[in-house]
Amino acid sequence: MTYVARCCCQACEIAVEGEPVLNAICHCDNCKRRTGSAFGWSAYFPDDQVASRRGELGRYEVTTTSATRRFCKACGTTLYWTSTSFMPGHTGIAGGCFTEIPLPDPAFSATDARRCAWITLPDGWLASP
Numbered sequence: 001m002t003y004v005a006r007c008c009c010q011a012c013e014i015a016v017e018g019e020p021v022l023n024a025i026c027h028c029d030n031c032k033r034r035t036g037s038a039f040g041w042s043a044y045f046p047d048d049q050v051a052s053r054r055g056e057l058g059r060y061e062v063t064t065t066s067a068t069r070r071f072c073k074a075c076g077t078t079l080y081w082t083s084t085s086f087m088p089g090h091t092g093i094a095g096g097c098f099t100e101i102p103l104p105d106p107a108f109s110a111t112d113a114r115r116c117a118w119i120t121l122p123d124g125w126l127a128s129p
Contacts, residue, residue: 002051005097007077012055014080014093016045021090024108027115030065034078038116041095043103044087067092 006013020043031040057070057079067083080093095103105122109115112127121127 001101003098003101003103005079005093006099007055007072007075007079007097009072009075009077011074012053012057012072012077012079014053014091015051016091016093017049017051018045020045020093020103022087022108023095023103023106024110025095025106026110027113027119028111029114030062031111034069035094035096038119041106042092043095043098043106044090044092047082047089047091050091 001019002015002017004013004015022042022044025039025041027039031042032038034040056073058073060069060071061067062069062081065083066085067081069078069081071078077097078094079097080091082091095106107125109121109125109127111129113129
């Protein structure tokens with residue numbers, strides 16, 4: 001399976017082969033700020049599953065998480081990131097950017113203690129504090 005994630009203006013994309021090793025939502029402050037929402041949806045793929053990247057991407061260094069975010073220079077969508085402290089050797093991709101062939105449903109809630117009280121999760125999801 002090939003999945004392609006694109007930014008809002010579709011000028012940038014990243015394609016990956018196979019399934020993610022982690023497909024989760026996260027309620028940490030960093031993910032909330034990255035998305036401007038109540039949580040972030042992240043899918044992590046081993047770096048060797050990244051098939052291609054296209055477009056003019058900007059770079060933002062997040063010093064608190066040792067992460068490098070890549071975003072579209074035209075529309076500002078954060079498309080993907082890497083980190084030396086969390087899942088090194090993997091590329092995290094914004095789950096909502098896979099629109100033509102969506103990812104499987106996430107089933108893990110990270111930093112669950114920071115989840116907004118009005119958000120409920122489906123039965124059977126795993127959660128970390």
